[in-house]
Amino acid sequence: MIRRIVSGAIQENFFKKKAILLLGPRQVGKTTLLRQLAETGSSGVLYLNCDEPDVREDLQNTTSTALRVLLGDKQVVFIDEAQRVPGIGLTLKLLVDQFPDVQVIATGSSALELAGGVQESLAGRKFEYHLYPLSTAEMVAHTSRRDEQRLLEQRLIYGLYPEIVNHPAESARRLLELVDGTLYKDALALQDVRKPAVLQKLLVALALQVGSEISYYELGQTVGTDPVTVERYITLLEQSYVLFQVGALSRNLRNELKKSKKVYFYDNGIRNALIKNFNPLALRNDSGALWENFMISERIKFNHYAGLRPNYYFWRTHAQQEIDWIEEANGQLLAIEFKWNAKAKARIPNTFLQAYPDATPVGITPENYLQFLI
Known part of the structure; x- marks a missing residue:
């Protein structure tokens, strides 16, 4: 247990x-x-x-x-x-x-x-x-740091739902059953969802845009509905703990994005089941997005269980300068870049550091990620 x-x-x-x-x-x-x-x-x-x-x-x-x-x-x-x-x-x-x-x-x-x-x-x-899907900290306590590092690719692809962790050989089948059998159940029951097919299409569209800025209008065009319905359905999915939105940090610079949002899933396995892609990382073109989603969802679990309640943001300017993840607590900013390639250097834009000189920059790779989560 x-x-x-x-x-x-x-x-x-x-x-x-x-x-x-x-x-x-x-x-x-x-x-x-x-x-x-x-x-x-x-x-x-x-x-x-x-x-x-x-x-x-x-x-x-x-x-x-x-x-x-x-x-x-x-x-x-x-x-x-x-x-x-x-x-x-x-x-x-x-x-x-x-x-x-x-x-x-x-x-x-x-x-x-x-x-x-x-x-x-x-x-x-x-x-x-x-209570969230199993956390990296819980798994390290159950197995070991070494085991979790060895299983990192498994976690990125299949996630950390208890049933999946306990039946690794049947991960894909069980995830697909979980998505088909229960994922929509609460969202559909919460309010009068008159277009369940649209809700399912929206989930797939969001899964394909994980870690990217979203537009309610463009999503509505993709799934065949209006922006108001898109926003309402995303709210229902948040309230059902399927996914969560993060807003942009905008305070000091005129060209900072102000109203943009990104969407992440609480579990990588659910995200991959929605797009029916369980390919190994070597055969994927979304490894960076999987890494970012995994680290952010795990960080949220870590902070919640530790009793911490920081504000969460991403940062981007119209000039395409960006930072993956920002945490604000007690007036302090932690600016974090996630790099799946351990050799890639995490760079915090000078524009950001000049605008927020007290921010602490951090780079997270597969080589140091455990110290960020346990």
Whole structure:
């Protein structure tokens, strides 16, 4: 069993009269992790799977009396896929307020309904955590630095979903099944998505442009819809933890890009499954993009689990000068260039250094990447 970094922090907050929420995409191990934690040292666990209609009915528009009957003498109530219950926020509030000695744990794979319905109801009553696909730090702790360095190309192509890591010989088939079976499920359920085919085309188009600046208008032309729909669908995909957008840093120079965005995927394997390309790096022309996406998604995991919340940007000017990744924390800028070719020298443009003289430049290659992620 690969130990998840966040498990210790979650366990420390058991029985503190607050609900524990664990958010993240499907199939990253939320259920496995919380069932392990819930069953540690407690014989009274009530497991409620909200994929089941009768469970949703029990939890929707309920009362404290009905909840008392449902709980019985259980010490822990584990509500899986809680976002599927309309008004789940009020139910969770009732559980926390009326049953202070019961530990409430809820998982959700879509941020909009779970977080949106819970923020007001559970203000001051919750601990919230995010779980991503396995991180490089977790894998190094499970295996070793040497093993992860040897498996780097595997990670760049197939990613770090637990099922993929545990079944490397079946990675391609399982990734394709994951994309077809669950990737769109939450985005389609979040709102009235009237054009699921457009959503799928959009995902493929975004996968082909990973690490590049995107245009809602041009994407709309490509997939056959309007820019407003493109923006809404990308937001849904963000809320389903499939991908994320990064904006441009623009403060000091007149010719800095101001409103541009880039898109990255939380997992390289998902990205490659969308374009159905699992070729080895020697046969690809997107190795640099894969390296950039991998390093950025891993860095986000590292910062999140370390309790760090920097602002993220890229930087580019109209003159095509650019920096891959910028982190801003406590007024300090970290300017990072990712180079898949270890012999290629990372260069931070002098224009940037003159405009932001206090920034710290960093070059990341396969030779030094682990120190950036663990």
